[in-house]
Amino acid sequence: DAKTTQPNSMESNEEEPVHLPCNHSTISGTDYIHWYRQLPSQGPEYVIHGLTSNVNNRMASLAIAEDRKSSTLILHRATLRDAAVYYCILSALSNYQLIWGAGTKLIIKP
Amino acid sequence: NAGVTQTPKFQVLKTGQSMTLQCAQDMNHEYMSWYRQDPGMGLRLIHYSVGAGITDQGEVPNGYNVSRSTTEDFPLRLLSAAPSQTSVYFCASGGLAGFTDTQYFGPGTRLTVL
Numbered sequence: 001d002a003k004t005t006q007p008n009s010m011e012s013n014e015e016e017p018v019h020l021p022c023n024h025s026t027i028s029g030t031d032y033i034h035w036y037r038q039l040p041s042q043g044p045e046y047v048i049h050g051l052t053s054n055v056n057n058r059m060a061s062l063a064i065a066e067d068r069k070s071s072t073l074i075l076h077r078a079t080l081r082d083a084a085v086y087y088c089i090l091s092a093l094s095n096y097q098l099i100w101g102a103g104t105k106l107i108i109k110p
Numbered sequence: 111n112a113g114v115t116q117t118p119k120f121q122v123l124k125t126g127q128s129m130t131l132q133c134a135q136d137m138n139h140e141y142m143s144w145y146r147q148d149p150g151m152g153l154r155l156i157h158y159s160v161g162a163g164i165t166d167q168g169e170v171p172n173g174y175n176v177s178r179s180t181t182e183d184f185p186l187r188l189l190s191a192a193p194s195q196t197s198v199y200f201c202a203s204g205g206l207a208g209f210t211d212t213q214y215f216g217p218g219t220r221l222t223v224l
C-alpha cells in the first residue's frame with residue numbers, strides 16, 4: 001500500500017498562511033488524497049480532498065503536484081483554532097481503506 | 111442529525127474481561143469503520159464494513175470482532191482484553207461513492223486495560 005510522509009511538526013504565526021507538505025511517492029492512479037485534522041481530545045475532522053486538480057473550499061486549499069507524488073495543504077490565514085494535528089491520507093479504492101500517516105502537529109503562535 | 115455517536119466515553123477493564131464498544135450513525139452511510147489511536151500516533155484501522163452484513167479486516171484486527179446487522183450500528187467487541195489494547199477508539203462513517211466521500215468521526219472511547 002502507498003504511504004504518506006509528513007514533517008512531525010510545524011510552527012506558524014497567527015494570521016499568516018501555512019503550507020503543510022505531504023509526500024506520497026508510491027501513490028497509485030486511483031488513490032485520492034485526503035486531509036483531516038484532529039484537535040486535542042477530539043475525533044478527526046475532514047478538511048479537503050482531491051485526485052489530480054487543485055481544490056479549494058472554505059477551510060483550505062489543496063495543491064497537488066503534477067506527478068501526484070506530493071501535495072500541499074494551504075491554510076490561507078491561520079488562527080489559534082487551527083492548531084491541530086493534520087493528517088495527509090490516501091484512500092485505496094481497491095480495498096476501501098484509508099491509509100493514515102503520523103501527521104504534522106501544527107503550532108500557531110499568537 | 112446526531113452524526114456518529116459512541117458509547118461509552120470512558121471504560122476501564124481488567125485483563126481478560128470482554129466488552130462491546132457501541133457505534134451508531136444516523137446519516138444512512140454505507141461505510142463504517144473502527145480505528146484505534148495510541149498516544150502520539152496516527153490512526154490504525156481495525157475493521158470496516160461496506161454495508162449491512164459485510165465486514166472486513168483492517169490493519170490490526172487481532173483481538174477484536176465486529177458485526178453489521180443494520181446500516182446504523184457497528185459494534186466493536188473485545189473478546190479478552192489485554193493491556194496492549196489500551197487506546198482511544200474511534201468509529202467513523204461515510205458514503206461509498208468510489209470511497210471519496212467525507213468520513214465522519216465519533217468523539218472516541220478511551221479504554222484502559224489493567
